[in-house]
Amino acid sequence: MSVTSPITIVGGGLAGLALAAGLRRSLVPVTVHEAGSYPRHRVCGEFLSGLRQETLNNLGIASCFDGAAYHSSVRWFQKGAGLSDHRLPEPAMALSRYRLDRRLCEHVRELGAVVVEKSRLPRRLEEGTVWAAGRVPRKGEWIGVKCHVTGGLELDSDLEMHLGTNGYMGMAEVEDGRINVCGLFRLDRSLRGNKAGALLLSYLGCGGHASLVERLRHAAVDEESCCAMAGFALGWQRETPGQLAIGDAEAMIAPFTGNGMTMALQSAELAVPLLVDWSRGHVTWENCQSEIREKLRGMFRRRMAVSCAVNPLLVRPVAQKWIGAFARRGLVPVRSLLELVR
Ligand SMILES: Cc1cc2nc3c(=O)[nH]c(=O)nc-3n(C[C@H](O)[C@H](O)[C@H](O)COP(=O)(O)OP(=O)(O)OC[C@H]3O[C@@H](n4cnc5c(N)ncnc54)[C@H](O)[C@@H]3O)c2cc1C
Numbered sequence: 001m002s003v004t005s006p007i008t009i010v011g012g013g014l015a016g017l018a019l020a021a022g023l024r025r026s027l028v029p030v031t032v033h034e035a036g037s038y039p040r041h042r043v044c045g046e047f048l049s050g051l052r053q054e055t056l057n058n059l060g061i062a063s064c065f066d067g068a069a070y071h072s073s074v075r076w077f078q079k080g081a082g083l084s085d086h087r088l089p090e091p092a093m094a095l096s097r098y099r100l101d102r103r104l105c106e107h108v109r110e111l112g113a114v115v116v117e118k119s120r121l122p123r124r125l126e127e128g129t130v131w132a133a134g135r136v137p138r139k140g141e142w143i144g145v146k147c148h149v150t151g152g153l154e155l156d157s158d159l160e161m162h163l164g165t166n167g168y169m170g171m172a173e174v175e176d177g178r179i180n181v182c183g184l185f186r187l188d189r190s191l192r193g194n195k196a197g198a199l200l201l202s203y204l205g206c207g208g209h210a211s212l213v214e215r216l217r218h219a220a221v222d223e224e225s226c227c228a229m230a231g232f233a234l235g236w237q238r239e240t241p242g243q244l245a246i247g248d249a250e251a252m253i254a255p256f257t258g259n260g261m262t263m264a265l266q267s268a269e270l271a272v273p274l275l276v277d278w279s280r281g282h283v284t285w286e287n288c289q290s291e292i293r294e295k296l297r298g299m300f301r302r303r304m305a306v307s308c309a310v311n312p313l314l315v316r317p318v319a320q321k322w323i324g325a326f327a328r329r330g331l332v333p334v335r336s337l338l339e340l341v342r
Contacts, residue, residue, distance in 0.1 A: 004028055005279045006198055008129045013042075014097075015247025017104035017115075022059045022272035024111035028279045032113060035120035035133075039102035043144040043229040044168045045182040046100075047071070047159060049258035050094045050342030060111075064103040068095035069173045071158030074334075075091035076327065078163045078320060084327040085157065086334045088201050092159075092258065096148070098225070123240060126280070127285040130271070131245040132202035134230035135252055142167075142232060144255070145200040146182035149223035151227045152218055153179050153326035161256070163324075164207025165317045168256060181216065184255045186315060187230055189244075196226035208209035229298045235308050244289045246271055252302050257341040263300060306340040 005156040009021055010018045012034030018031045048068075056062040070091040105115055123131070159172040162183075169183030184201040193199030204213050234252050237245070247264035271292050278288040313319040 003281055005128055006031065007275055007279060008033070008126070008211070010129065010131050010135035011247070011249065012038075012105060012115055012117075013101065013132065013134055013178075013247065013264065014104070014261050015249070015268050016130075016135070017101065017108055018061060018265050018268035019130060019246060019271060019275075020061050020072045020108040020113045020115075020134060021061050021104065021111060022093065022268055023275060023279075024108060024113050026272070026279075027112075028274050028276055030108070030113040032108065032115045032282045033119040033121045034105075034115060034117050037117040038105045039098045041146070041148075042097040042101070043182065043227050044097050044261070045146075045255055045258060046094055046096055046174050046180045047170065047172050047258040048261050049088070049338070051093065051262040051265065054307070055262075055265050057264065058269050059272070060174045061104060061265075062106055062108060064100060065093055065095055067099075067175045068093040069175060070276070071172055072093075073157040073158045074161060075157035075296055076161045076163065076292050078324045079208040080162075082156075083163075083324060084330065084334065089335065091340065094172050094174045094180070096178065096180065098306050099175060123243070125240075125242045129244070130275070131240075131249050132247050132268075133173070134248045136237040136249065137231050138233055138238070140231055140233040141187055142184055142234070143187045143203070143228060143230040144184050145196055145203060145228045146180065147197045147200060148174070149179040149181055149216070149219045150177070150222050151220040153215060155179065162209060162212060163320055164204065164316060165320070166203060166207040167315050169204065169209075170255075170258075176220070179336065181292075182255075184315075195223060196228045197221050197223060197227055200226070202289075234311060236304065242289075244271075244292060246296070250293075250296055251304055252287040253300075253304060253341070254307040256311065257303065259303060259307075259312050259342050263303075267296055270299065276281065303341045306337070308338065310341075320339050
């Protein structure tokens, strides 16, 4: 009789829950520890760029995306003025994390995984433990702010991307006619708002988006959905020797790519067969861990390098001037850039 060792997953976000779903398909015993509880809103553009149906099928989670919106057209703006329009190579899904994470949690429970909510585990390096706890908390120069709008806001294209002097922001419809408004800004401690929605308007106002602030002031904002997150750095996350990490815990790609959630799902997809092998005693933990890490590095190297190079340009006023001038003449190779960050 073959022995199946259990896997413990720390973090029940996209990476952790998708991994749990994939492992349960091979009947590996899984426990997920999640510091928070479901459902909950998360700072995220909720726009899935570059995600293949094959990944969802391999993880067995396609049904969790039912009802997602599909988007093709993108319009870029600079401080309210239209810059350029393009179409995505293939339609991208958009679905709120409020709905998606809850569905994934229900799904993996149905498959027999144990999901323990309000359970924050300390870092540990035990065999069979996968770290999927998201960003590594540290001093960083960014703040992410998001809220849902439930009415009174019309979009000019499926996805509106707005560049300002202190960051950028995207707006796209998710499910049920809700519009997700989410931005990444340079952290400015002088900006305050007693609620995340007010904070978002402060950052937008400061970034020179007067017309956008006006549009949002007249829109119906779901206050419950407003949230903000600071204390992170983009790029490869600090390596903890001996720890197997997936998703944002391994690499945090710049949000303009809309590819972070896809990476979380792809890293789970990549890890499943190797963890199943370990669970069945076919490989040692050290080999399993180093193979996953090497494959993740190989898979994400190019998109991480390109996004880390482009992100600072999008938030620097001088670089933005040049980007604006080129974009207005149709000289920014948006499609090629998109291919490089997915
Ligand atoms: C401003 C902004 C906009 C973004 N927009 C997009 C976008 O449009 N499209 C896109 O694809 N990506 C976007 N992203 C990135 C995307 O949100 C992440 O890449 C994705 O959430 C990563 O999933 P994850 O499961 O690795 O981490 P998370 O979703 O962060 O999940 C980690 C989970 O671990 C839990 N946890 C943390 N510590 C512990 C602990 N010690 N014990 C137990 N549990 C713990 C947390 O509560 C959390 O639920 C954006 C990010 C930002 C900052």
